[in-house]
Amino acid sequence: MTYNWELPDWPNFRYSLNGIESLTYRFALETGEINGLLKSLPEHIRQELLLEIMLLEAIKTSKIEGEFLSRQDVMSSIRNNLGLNVPQEKVKDKQSQGMGELMVSLRTTYQKPLTAEQLFIWHEMILGSSLHIRSGQWRTGTEPMQIISGSTGKEKVHFQAPPSSQVVSEMEAFIKWFNETAPDGTALIGSALVRAAIVHLYFETIHPFEDGNGRIGRALAEKALAQTSGQPLMLSLSRTIEADKKSYYEALETAQKHNEISAWIQYFSEVVLNAQIASKKLIDFTLQKTKVFDQYATQLNERQIKVTKKMLEAGEDGFEGGMSAKKYMSIAKTSKATATRDLQNLLENGVVKVEGGGRSVRYTLVLK
Numbered sequence: 001m002t003y004n005w006e007l008p009d010w011p012n013f014r015y016s017l018n019g020i021e022s023l024t025y026r027f028a029l030e031t032g033e034i035n036g037l038l039k040s041l042p043e044h045i046r047q048e049l050l051l052e053i054m055l056l057e058a059i060k061t062s063k064i065e066g067e068f069l070s071r072q073d074v075m076s077s078i079r080n081n082l083g084l085n086v087p088q089e090k091v092k093d094k095q096s097q098g099m100g101e102l103m104v105s106l107r108t109t110y111q112k113p114l115t116a117e118q119l120f121i122w123h124e125m126i127l128g129s130s131l132h133i134r135s136g137q138w139r140t141g142t143e144p145m146q147i148i149s150g151s152t153g154k155e156k157v158h159f160q161a162p163p164s165s166q167v168v169s170e171m172e173a174f175i176k177w178f179n180e181t182a183p184d185g186t187a188l189i190g191s192a193l194v195r196a197a198i199v200h201l202y203f204e205t206i207h208p209f210e211d212g213n214g215r216i217g218r219a220l221a222e223k224a225l226a227q228t229s230g231q232p233l234m235l236s237l238s239r240t241i242e243a244d245k246k247s248y249y250e251a252l253e254t255a256q257k258h259n260e261i262s263a264w265i266q267y268f269s270e271v272v273l274n275a276q277i278a279s280k281k282l283i284d285f286t287l288q289k290t291k292v293f294d295q296y297a298t299q300l301n302e303r304q305i306k307v308t309k310k311m312l313e314a315g316e317d318g319f320e321g322g323m324s325a326k327k328y329m330s331i332a333k334t335s336k337a338t339a340t341r342d343l344q345n346l347l348e349n350g351v352v353k354v355e356g357g358g359r360s361v362r363y364t365l366v367l368k
Contacts, residue, residue, distance in 0.1 A: 004256050005162050005205055011173070013198055015262040023269040024191045030276040034234055037283050049286055053234055053279065054078050054107070057222075058099040061215045061238035064245060069096045071313075078103055094129035099215075101125045106219050110226035114178045116171060119208075122219065127212050138167045139210045147253075158253050161207035170206045177202070178220075182227050192228035197268035199224040201255050225272065234283075235275040288367040296351050303332040304342050308351065311365050322355060322362030 004010055038046055058074045076089040077100025091097040102125045109118070124136040139145060145161040162170055180187040181195055189195040200221040207213045218238050226232040241248045247267070255264035289312045300308065310331050311323055321327075328339040343363055346352045352363040 001157075001160075002257070003160060003205075004259050005170075007259055009259050011177070011202060011205075012259060013202075014260045015194070015265050017194075018262075020191070020194060020262075020265055020269060023266070023273060024193055026273055027193055027269070027276070030273060030280075031229060031233065034276060034279055034283070037280070038234065041283075041287075045286060045290060049234065049283060051075065051078060052282060052286070053236055054100075054103040056239050056282075057236040058096075058103050060236060060242045061218050062095070062099060064218075064238060064242050064248075065214055067095065069093065069099060073097065074100050077101060081105075095126070098125040098128060102215075102219060106222060107226075107232045110223050110232055113182070114175050114220075114223070116175060119171075119216065122216055123209055123212055126215055127209075130211070133211045135212075138164070138171065138208050140164050145207050158249070159205075159256050161205065167206065167208045171208050174202055174206060178224070182224075183230070189228070192225050193269040193272055194265055195228050196221040196224040196272065197265040198261070200268065201252070201261060201264055204252060205256055221268075233276075235272070235279045237271060237275050240271050240275040240278060285367070292351070292365065292367065296349060299349055300346075300351070301342070303334055303338070304346060304351075307331050307342075308346075308365070322364050323352065324362055 038049070041049075055071065055075050055078065058078070059069055059071060062069050070093050073091045073093040073096035076085065077091045077097045079085045080088040080091070081101055081104040091100070102122055105122065105125070112118070120136040127133045127135040134140075141164055144163070146157050147159040148155045148157055150156045177187070178199060179185060181189040181198075189198070200217050203217045203220055204213060209216070218241070222233070222237060248271075251264055251267040255261050292308065292312070296308075297305070307323065307328055323343070325336060325339045325343060328334070328343060329336055332339065332342070334342075343352070347354060347363070350366055353366050355362045355364055
């Protein structure tokens with residue numbers, strides 16, 4: 001198998017703008033619409049949305065790699081790094097702390113040129129607590145860096161990256177290219193979609209770290225989108241990618257076999273657009289959450305407020321399995337009789353609705 005980096009035209013990527021121009025136009029329209037929506041919202045709601053987007057990206061980019069982080073720890077880390085927690089909250093999980101730091105760094109340093117030092121700092125953030133990974137440095141060693149699936153003895157090699165001996169020169173070229181294609185660069189790529197797509201593919205092909213390449217590669221795509229757009233975008237690429245990981249890995253594997261990458265840019269551009277659509281839904285969901293408390297806050301007791309907040313914190317994907325009397329008892333620290341009475345009251349007031357029957361009765365929020 002010959003990979004893109006082994007071809008004589010590497011890394012001179014070729015692509016057609018047919019179809020991409022229309023996606024770029026839609027991207028601009030969606031971005032403008034989201035910005036308009038955000039400007040119409042009170043500051044505290046905009047901040048809530050920003051925190052939710054950063055939380056989603058941290059959780060989902062880790063989940064793609066098979067790692068499951070604590071929502072509470074990630075949110076505490078994000079709030080700590082934004083200076084919103086005074087005093088700062090203690091974060092038990094070091095990986096969650098690092099991902100929160102990365103999310104904040106990504107949004108606060110997007111305008112700065114890319115450097116190897118910045119990539120090392122990001123790598124330290126997400127893998128500095130690992131005992132088995134040398135964090136904050138390029139990979140070394142003579143063993144091939146391969147992306148493999150399948151059980152022992154039936155492994156399938158999907159991709160093999162350049163040898164470690166080439167990583168320093170490859171990354172020097174990548175960083176130079178990244179900065180030259182940015183706004184005011186000497187080789188400007190004006191389309192945020194095209195640039196972000198190439199950034200991600202280029203970096204993932206080099207695979208410069210022992211681990212963490214996917215998470216940092218997706219962060220770089222968001223940095224590229226923010227730079228070319230002139231502002232950090234209110235979206236989570238990883239949430240959209242994680243929803244269909246199979247397509248993501250198939251598109252990436254195909255693109256790493258040659259340097260004509262029109263299909264990859266088409267795929268990645270659609271991912272960005274779908275992420276924008278998801279962000280608009282999140283904005284709508286956040287407004288609905290606000291309405292719930294504006295409408296019912298004075299009618300609910302402390303237990304009901306606590307449980308309702310817990311359901312809302314689960315996000316627009318909903319509280320897993322819906323709310324039950326047993327879950328209510330656990331969250332509100334109350335008896336079964338009180339939980340049943342509280343839930344019935346919420347039902348009568350139109351805060352929740354019933355799904356299922358018998359022992360399978362579940363309650364979900366009514367969002368208007």
